[in-house]
Amino acid sequence: MALVLDTGPLLAALDAADPDHASCASLIADSREDLIVPALVLSELDYWCHERLTAGVWLEFLRDVLDGAYSVEGPTQGDLERCHELQSTYADLDLGVVDASVLALAERLREPKLATLDHRHFATVRPAHVRALELLPTPARHGL
Numbered sequence: 001m002a003l004v005l006d007t008g009p010l011l012a013a014l015d016a017a018d019p020d021h022a023s024c025a026s027l028i029a030d031s032r033e034d035l036i037v038p039a040l041v042l043s044e045l046d047y048w049c050h051e052r053l054t055a056g057v058w059l060e061f062l063r064d065v066l067d068g069a070y071s072v073e074g075p076t077q078g079d080l081e082r083c084h085e086l087q088s089t090y091a092d093l094d095l096g097v098v099d100a101s102v103l104a105l106a107e108r109l110r111e112p113k114l115a116t117l118d119h120r121h122f123a124t125v126r127p128a129h130v131r132a133l134e135l136l137p138t139p140a141r142h143g144l
Helices: 007-014 021-030 039-052 055-066 077-089 097-109
Strands: 002-004 034-038 071-073 113-115 134-136
Touching: 002 097, 002 113, 007 021, 007 039, 007 055, 021 113, 034 039, 034 097, 039 055, 039 071, 039 097, 077 097, 097 113
Parallel strands: 002 034, 034 071, 113 134
Antiparallel strands: none
16 A cells, blocks of 8 residues: 655645644654555655745755655656546646546555545545545645
8 A cells, every 4th residue: 555645644744833843744744555656746846845935845845755764756647647637627626637647546546545635626526436535644634
């Protein structure tokens, strides 16, 4: 089993001032599963670290990735096809490619849960492999 990580929990875990910091940091630190970061999440996380935190925070996270704390999973051709399908189906939701790729990866890995703070998107979008995803942790606020 693996825990697929969306941008929000990673950013909150890195930002001690974030209202979801404690729950997200605990979720990640206490996980006994492989921590999987979709490749497109890296670019979004880099942006938000530079916007809200510092380049140093991003570089520390990237070092953790390089040291094996997280596995990065790039989108396959099939994942990108699924992204297109999801973004077309949920056009009114304004689902971006990063979120679509997170769901496509969860589906490919057949993971019934997802680490995200973005309940607006992930509670609405229906995965192909389960009736609904279990969204972890319970957020203090909704966001990324």
